[in-house]
Amino acid sequence: MFVAIILILVAVGSVLFHLWSPWWSTPIASNWGYIDDTIDLTFWITGVVYILILFFMAYCVWKFQYREDRRADYEPENNKLEWGLTILTTLGVAGMLAPGLIVWNDFITVPKEATAFEVVGQQWAWNYRLPGKDGKLGTAATQNITDENPLGINPNDPSGQDDVLIQSEDLHLEVGKPVKVLMRSIDVLHDFYVPQFRAKMDMVPGTITYFWMTPTRTGTFDVLCAELCGVAHHAMRSKVVVDNASDYQTWLAEQETFAQSIAEARNKTKTIKTLASK
Amino acid sequence: MSFFSELTAKPWLPEQATAGGLNVRALPPMNVGRTALKFFLGVASVLFFMLIVAYAGRMAFEDWRPGPTPWLLWQNTIMLILSSMALQWAHYSATSGDINGVRVGLFAAGAFTFGFLTGQVIAWQQLGTSGYFEATNPAIAFFYMITGLHVLHLAGGVVGWTAISSKVWSGARTAEVRESIALCTIYWHFLLVVWLVLFALLFSSDNLDVLLAICGIK
Amino acid sequence: MADIGHDAADYAPPAELEEVDLYHAKSWITKYVFSQDAKVIGIQYALTATAIGLVALVLSWLIRLQLGFPDTFNFIDAAGYYQFVTMHGMIMVVYLLTALFLGGFGNYLIPLMVGARDMVFPYVNMLSFWIYFLAVLVLVSSWFLPGGPTGAGWTLYPPQAIMQGTPGREWGIIMMLLSLALFIIGFTMGGLNYVVTILQARTRGMTLMRMPLTVWGIFVATILALLAFPALFVGAIMMLLDRVLGTSFFMPHIVELGEHLKYGGGSPILFQHLFWFFGHPEVYIVALPAFGIVSDLISTHARKNVFGYRMMVWALVAIGGLSFIVWAHHMYVSGMNPYFGFFFATTTLIIAIPTALKVYNWVLTLWKGNIRLTLPMLFSLGFIVTFVNGGITGLFLGNVVVDVPLSDTLFVVAHFHMVMGVAPIMVIFGAIYHWYPLMTGRMLHEGMGKFHFWITFLGAYLIYFPMHYLGFLGMPRRYFEMGETSFVPESAATLNEFITVTALIVGFAQMVFLFNLYWSRRNGIVAEKNPWHANSLEWQTPEMPPGHGNFGKELPVVYRWPYDYSVPGVEADFIPQNVPAGGTATGAE
């Protein structure tokens, strides 16, 4: 009896916890509402199964508890029942998998109108690069990295000269505009993760990874690293600010381009040199 | 009964509880060595398969630089083939009760295996001192690692070979060593096949396109 | 069951093993230290695994203290924290669970359950244990070397694992890789033994389909391990070369602290494939023995045959096979080719079907049973609950697009603890309560056992069930501290404190269990022979605990499957496997 009651309590308690939990997905800020829907669907299907199994167990434990004068049934197998359950399970699984795969297909198919920008991870900071006036990102590689070119942008690629660099500062995005997030790392694995966007992807040194999304509401969101990258992994933070169109343009106009940053770095070294020679 | 047909038995049925059914399984002659060897070959196959997959996966990258193809490997390959053949001869002699044949076969197998092993070591040295050498070139690193693991496996076989040989030369009869020679022979053949695959795919020439095609990458 | 005539053809002479074949210990050292008796080796494995497991348990307290009360404990810094997490995870998965299920239970139970006198290669078996022991020592040594143990996470992903920014880069990672390689070599020796013993040394009448599911579970798991470990072995060697000799198998061109390293061209993702080609089967290496054992516990203590025995065996084999083609579900967000997602999500959800069937068959075994709520049964019920819970969250993570927001969050931590931490450990406890009388001749103390069960089961559920919701919230795993964020409410910190306190209480309950193990050896109630009225052969030995050579003069002959419980028309509610048709339980004596 006691055991049966506890089993019921576990089942009921889990449901109540789920309903009343103050901890739940953050309010979404991207187009990936479908992912949340798939989660809900999975919750429904699996939740029902879980509750049924727990109640069934509780019933058995209560009803068939040991008595000297009772005997257990002798039934080695029951093909009909087993196949029936197999088919039901298969249906349930298909019911979760099919929508999941459809959404996944969306997730990896980047729409044409998405504009690309780049996230560059390093131990332990975030850098971003937006295409400049030409709307194109220049090529880049870890091999090109120097003191004045910390992101390794190809200095000989003309389309890279006007790229906008944001180093260790907040990233801004324009609300309602689909973006393709290109990701690169110059040292170890990192993972660009904004809980409200629902999307995340590892950044792998030596290759470029991507995902796409559309920010759907303005606000400031935390960027976290979601792949262990060394002792300061938990402190590798940044912010992404989703702006409306005019705020975004204002912000963009204030940012430095690659060519400017190189020139500035060279100036600096020059001044230092002249100072030193004096 | 084969493994899989046995799996459909219904062990609770009275019919299957009779002697004519499943219950009295006469003990098979315990063939533990052979079964163990089979499983071990499975383990080793996975190991080498993983290495080949890793190698091919690495080749698919753009910056792949083809590895060296030391000429000496051809000679070593022949050595290994000969050692396998010699063991086969020892095995054949053991089954037909010819202890002298066993000795000749074992001795020759040992000699050729020794030839193979020294040949591999010389190949490593040659490569190490050649201008080719560069630790960060994956083809070179793979070459050392894969051939090294293969040599280690063969060295394990040599331990078995030593045990058998010392028995044979201290006067064992063919019947006493027949099974162990059979197992030893299987193991040598296996390592030969592994070597031939490795050699043909990875170390005989630049087989990039073939490998990529096999792996379905291109 | 109908009576079967006991005609001549039905008589099988007992098999006799020649004396010379059996190993005899000559001194104390060869009997208890360098023993070749599988029962002793099993216990040696179990004790070593428990000892190192305790270390992992203490580490989990330290991790939890930091997560529950950040900024409170000065002796835990970020580097230490990551080292704790790494060692905790690796020890729990490999050195505790794998070693305990296969090395511990496998060694002790296989020969007894299939009716053999010992493993087929006792000497190799002994070597297997000592190599495992050495692997544990090498692992532990990393605490005493400069830099301490590695903090790369139990997945050891390069490039991070061998770079400056990760603690233990000096020696820790080297020791970890060496220790794993040793473990694999030792395991391969033991594993060949288990497989060959099961295939070749079964006693007369012990057909494959008359083997208890425990043996089936261990058998399939061992084959998985034999075929999966080589992948980790290759990965470990390649990383070792990268670290020590400067090769670039997994290392692309990297700039660290503004300097270009000498590496170039390697692929970090290749390591992940190798790791998970091992890592996913590893989950089943832990789960399948648990599946097998729990089936036997449920059947014995519900006095009813396992429902759908054949389906149970097939499901084990099917799960074993499928487990080799699902590995990349751990890599959905790793940056691998995203189209792999379709394939691996499909295979992953397919594997849920045989797994679900096993769950149905366990609960259907309870149905119309005659259920004794003994400690093994309680732990089995606890297993079903936690396993179903963890299996269900596996369906979330396996469904590729759902994994995207959840991967690398506390949801994952909660999921795998539920499914491969708590659930198999429930089975281990149940199994120990079940077989302790066989091993020692005494029962474990019931009261302490009940206390242990309720605290462990409810406590573990309270730790991990709410933790999923922190994952939904978006709290990442492997975080030394959450720090300032705009999305984590204050209340999450309270929940974390609650989880930590509960974890400490659950940890304390384990001390009670250990005390029970120790105390009952001398003071427990003396067990009657075959105290649970079980059918399988390990309980039918002439002595209890079974003596040297297990079965006295003659090996038992097996006449039936191990699940003849409550057979209609037979008075006793069990018929041991070695009772001929028409005989009864008492005939077994």
Ligand code: HEM
């Ligand atoms: C009392 C029992 C246990 C407690 C309180 C506990 C707690 C924890 C905690 C707090 C973490 C760190 C999560 C994070 O990264 O934020 C962790 C990680 C982990 N635990 Fe446990 N754990 C327990 C038992 C187990 C068992 C039995 C296993 C065996 C499967 C296990 C396997 C792991 C693994 C694989 C990791 C991941 C390590 C990594 O991220 O590299 N734990 N555990």
Ligand SMILES: [Cu+2]
């Ligand atoms: Cu990180």
Ligand SMILES: [Cu+2]
């Ligand atoms: Cu997996």
